[in-house]
Amino acid sequence: MNSVRRVNRGPKAAAENRAALLAAAREVFAEHGFDAPMSLIARTAGVGQGSLYRHFSSRDSVILAVFEDNIAVVEELAIRPESTLDDVLDALVEQVTVSTAFIAMVRPIGTDDPRILEVSTRLTELLESKLDSARRDGAFHADVDAGDVVLALAMFAAILIEVDEPTRREVAARAWWMLRRGLRP
Incomplete structure (x- = not known):
């Protein structure tokens, strides 16, 4: 530190x-x-x-600012016409792997803070915009929606919260590989 x-x-x-x-x-x-x-x-x-x-x-405002920065990085990638859902998911997985703040905000539970919910909604909308072409191309199940992807990311994040720093990347790679298999045909 x-x-x-x-x-x-x-x-x-x-x-x-x-x-x-x-x-x-x-x-x-x-x-x-x-x-x-x-x-x-x-x-x-x-x-x-x-x-x-x-x-x-407040503590929440610090957490929100960290999450906002993380989302901004992913949004910058997502607006590029050539970026795919896989590109966006790789960036999200990286953010979740390195940022505890992102882990907690992927699927905010038990909060009614409109600022947190707004950023979380932006994440869901960003995923939905990329899912359309991924489903059309057969890269993801036709019935997978952004909520399913957020749930998979939240499950992934829940695993990483329990993992110590030295093994986090290894566990992240394995866990995401398994979860991603469930989203694909």
């Missing part, structure tokens, strides 16, 4: 501080889970807690 102390340069450093906080949140959540102290995120980013709370008013 990177805990190099950066010098606070005030409001001029806001964008840099926010980026450092998001990177630190990804790292802290991956290592310690979502219950990790917010102060640990600030320390890891090299900023004070005041800076953390200026950017993110």
